[in-house]
Amino acid sequence: xxxxxxxxxxxxxxxxxxxxxxxxxxxxxxxxxxxxxxxxxxxxxxxxxxxxxxxxxxxxxxxxxxxxxxxxxxxxxxxxxxxxxxxxxxxxxxxxxxxxxxxxxxxxxxxxxxxxxxxxxxxxxxxxxxxxxxxxxxxxxxxxxxxxxxxxxxxxxxxxxxxxxxxxxxxxxxxxxxxxxxxxxxxxxxxxxxxxxxxxxxxxxxxxxxxxxxxxxxxxxxx
Amino acid sequence: xxxxxxxxxxxxxxxxxxxxxxxxxxxxxxxxxxxxxxxxxxxxxxxxxxxxxxxxxxxxxxxxxxxxxxxxxxxxxxxxxxxxxxxxxxxxxxxxxxxxxxxxxxxxxxxxxxxxxxxxxxxxxxxxxxxxxxxxxxxxxxxxxxxxxxxxxxxxxxxxxxxxxxxxxxxxxxxxxxxxxxxxxxxxxxxxxxxxxxxxxxxxxxxxxxxxxxxxxxxxxxx
Numbered sequence: 001x002x003x004x005x006x007x008x009x010x011x012x013x014x015x016x017x018x019x020x021x022x023x024x025x026x027x028x029x030x031x032x033x034x035x036x037x038x039x040x041x042x043x044x045x046x047x048x049x050x051x052x053x054x055x056x057x058x059x060x061x062x063x064x065x066x067x068x069x070x071x072x073x074x075x076x077x078x079x080x081x082x083x084x085x086x087x088x089x090x091x092x093x094x095x096x097x098x099x100x101x102x103x104x105x106x107x108x109x110x111x112x113x114x115x116x117x118x119x120x121x122x123x124x125x126x127x128x129x130x131x132x133x134x135x136x137x138x139x140x141x142x143x144x145x146x147x148x149x150x151x152x153x154x155x156x157x158x159x160x161x162x163x164x165x166x167x168x169x170x171x172x173x174x175x176x177x178x179x180x181x182x183x184x185x186x187x188x189x190x191x192x193x194x195x196x197x198x199x200x201x202x203x204x205x206x207x208x209x210x211x212x213x214x215x216x217x218x219x220x221x222x223x
Numbered sequence: 224x225x226x227x228x229x230x231x232x233x234x235x236x237x238x239x240x241x242x243x244x245x246x247x248x249x250x251x252x253x254x255x256x257x258x259x260x261x262x263x264x265x266x267x268x269x270x271x272x273x274x275x276x277x278x279x280x281x282x283x284x285x286x287x288x289x290x291x292x293x294x295x296x297x298x299x300x301x302x303x304x305x306x307x308x309x310x311x312x313x314x315x316x317x318x319x320x321x322x323x324x325x326x327x328x329x330x331x332x333x334x335x336x337x338x339x340x341x342x343x344x345x346x347x348x349x350x351x352x353x354x355x356x357x358x359x360x361x362x363x364x365x366x367x368x369x370x371x372x373x374x375x376x377x378x379x380x381x382x383x384x385x386x387x388x389x390x391x392x393x394x395x396x397x398x399x400x401x402x403x404x405x406x407x408x409x410x411x412x413x414x415x416x417x418x419x420x421x422x423x424x425x426x427x428x429x430x431x432x433x434x435x436x437x438x439x440x441x442x443x444x445x446x
Contacts, residue, residue, distance in 0.1 A: 026433040090440030104331035114412050114429040183435040199438050201431040206337040208424040210249035212406040215422050217313030
């Protein structure tokens with residue numbers, strides 16, 4: 001227990017969770033959601049590990065940070081573990097999000113059901129192109145980039161998504177930070193710099209393709 | 224050396240590379256590309272590790288699987304290491320790819336510069352909607368889904384990308400497998416099953432948002 005951590009109920013983790021574990025929690029949550037959709041009530045660590053694509057020792061270690069150890073001979077309660085992980089990640093709360101850049105990718109993201117189902121609510125789509133303003137995409141208004149500050153303040157937006165072209169990404173990030181946004185998801189194929197205290201995650205849509213290419217190459221070598 | 228591995232030049236890895244390392248190689252490659260764009264010729268393991276967002280001990284361990292150890296006091300040669308990693312992943316060769324589903328996401332993927340720059344060449348966009356056939360998106364023809372087999376055979380396509388709605392994903396995957404595709408990148412928010420020998424990677428665009436949410440929640444707790 002550190003001075004900064006208020007008292008917690010028994011079973012809750014008070015430790016800082018390693019970054020690699022944090023990155024796997026959404027993967028476990030997705031696997032648990034799939035199990036729940038199939039009406040599975042309990043699962044062993046081996047079943048969950050297979051569904052998530054990790055080994056079961058790593059899974060058990062990761063879940064131990066959440067104070068979750070399962071029940072001997074029974075395994076994990078799917079619904080309760082979903083709740084524990086969702087609470088730990090913070091997706092039990094509502095996260096208003098703005099998306100900047102309303103090209104095909106911005107459109108696709110606005111329509112992406114996986115955001116809404118995890119508590120991410122797109123409150124506005126912003127674009128520098130005046131001719132797009134007033135459009136409604138996936139039930140969300142397209143607004144002027146100049147409205148960013150007002151929208152961030154009104155909705156308490158902490159997370160911004162950049163779906164703008166690479167050349168505009170740094171400008172967009174600077175404006176987001178100036179408006180008080182402290183987490184940025186960058187889909188633009190460029191590196192952005194931000195001050196300390198602002199988190200940036202970059203999505204590279206080609207990473208998974210490269211992993212597939214590696215395995216394809218191995219298959220070709222072995223056949 | 225195993226019986227299956229033909230003789231290799233000194234310095235090349237003959238070991239199977241752990242999956243977690245495989246998943247980080249594209250991240251190192253991206254970091255090295257950024258360094259090269261800034262005309263950086265050599266870099267220390269610490270610099271590269273920081274750029275890639277991992278710790279330097281892990282980076283050195285990962286690169287040791289490629290037989291790449293850097294030079295004491297100098298570090299790594301950026302261009303040579305790029306080449307080594309790209310060759311190991313297999314992205315020094317040309318990978319013809321088909322995308323099925325030409326909604327906003329399919330459009331965005333067809334336009335995505337990060338595919339082309341890593342050797343992934345979109346040879347066709349396929350859609351079940353007849354009214355879209357004959358369109359050209361990002362220089363690529365939109366064709367009928369029924370043309371899949373012909374396209375796979377003609378271009379030697381090993382990798383298929385599913386950008387179709389969730390309800391259609393399994394059908395698309397089955398058809399891809401029947402045509403000889405052995406690696407599938409699934410953007411649809413649904414789980415698909417495939418026979419042994421076929422690799423599937425799933426892209427969940429919300430995973431990175433969830434990691435940001437975790438950190439936002441921590442910031443809020445600590446402030």
